[in-house]
Amino acid sequence: MSSASSDSRFPVEDKRLIAQNLDQIVNSDTYKLVQHDLDLINSPTMRGVKMLLEVGKPELRLEEAGITSTVIVLGGARIQERSEAELSLANHLNALAADPDSALLQRKVYQARRLVDLSCYYDDAREFAFLVSSHGQQKDKALDCGSSPVIVTGGGPGIMEAGNRGAFDAGCRSIGLNIDIPNEPPNPFITPDLCFKFNYLSLRKHHFIMRSVGAILFPGGFGTLDEMFEILTLRQVGVKSAMPIILFGSEYWSRIIDFEFMANSGLIDDEDRQLFQYADTAIEAWDLIREQF
Template sequence: MEELERAANLKRILESPSYRVAYQDLDFLTDPKLRPTRMELELLKPELAFERLNITATIVVFGGTRIVERAHAESQFRQAEAKLQLDPQNATLQRQVAVARRLLAKSRYYDVAREFAYIVSRACTTEGRCNYVICTGGGPGIMEAANRGAYDAGAKSIGLNIRLPMEQQPNPYITPELCFQFRYFALRKFHFLLRAKALVVFPGGFGTLDELTDALTLRQTRRMQPIPIIIFGKEYWERVLDFQYLADEGVIDDEDLNLFEFAETAQEAWDSICRFHEAASQPAGHPANHLDNGNGDHLTGH
């Protein structure tokens, strides 16, 4: 082999994808056959960060991305009304105004979620450490409100963002080193519930409904640690899900209706969480302590 030919071949060798170090080869790592490895990495990356920052207990807040603070909701309503005035008989525009009016009415939940996260973060922060860290999906709407409440209190909060076709961006109130981006919903759900000491659910759409019913199923089947599930907006949720009808039809037990409770104010929800963990601590003979941050491992199957 001539010298020029050897040099050219060596160049091709060094530039060949096969020569890349495996963990630096993105083409290799994104291969469909590497899905198990990618899923393990999505499990480990947040896990190591939480361990490093000594985060063992969270309060998870779910809710709709479209429920925004009042000023924004009012702006959306005015825009919808302005369009309708140009074409008053347009049924589509009429419906848009009706929907915007309903979203405006629900904007109060943005304030409640923000207040709730503030109360939790203030109550649980001692010596710069928050025992119950607010955890959300990291997006806009109710998620933003909860992260914002923790931010107002000067406390850390978590955002478990997800890659979506709409390219959901993280809200600006998450603690930077606690914002993670997921590809797989399953791993994201796992991290939502693994350290959860309470689940607080506000009105929302398919995503919120999925997260609520997933947690209820795991609690019903005792595949996760006992936690209070607090649902805001009784009138809303009883139209979305007729819980009593499920029990009346015999597809769930009457006792399953005790897996959750409704709340309308931030303080009411926090008081319910405190009562739950105080009661849970009594049988073991320990002093009541609503800041118990023991980590249940039921989700891991251990």
């Protein structure tokens, strides 16, 4: 029987074109295994798949690392170590000296002075994280740092850096949950295989909460406030089990949020004010956390 290629009913086939077509087949996006098709995975259609992966990947890695409890450290990304804050102030003062009538530069100097004042919280966060991270070693020298609650931060600069740095000072592990936004690379003190990058803020917050046995919130901006109210809401409605929630810096927080006014207005219950506590020193905050162990 003659082959189809020699059948007079079909045109003579060009082997070169056939080879080209096969090459196009095996190199087409549709022929790729799904996990190798990055254009598909990164498309809006696959958003649900990416969200599931962002739930699963950190969960798997933290389970492999044997981490069962964490203490959340949150606060402003703009709060620097004092030496850095003073350098920033000096730079703004030099700029103002060159243009003393600039209202914008005057405002920058004022803000830089305030950030120098707030730099004390960097040291407090670092000390607090050191105390928490050292806890397992203090209980039993035979235990490694993984036996104690592990510090988890947003993985960026400022208070987040201070939290990871305190654990680093103690020779212990810490977690960084970074978000994929401009100008916020991971700080250099996170345990390398415990640093995760997220697309979705909601899933990042999910991983903050799920293993937490305590949270401490230092002065910060919109992101810190968002995270604070997320934690308080989950505690208020009973989704998250009881744990200490500490607002560090009573003067700052009492000016930012008037919880008493909220309660007096009937918008929260009087008992809701017991969901959190204030602290003004690292050892005071650590004692509040340690009470539950």
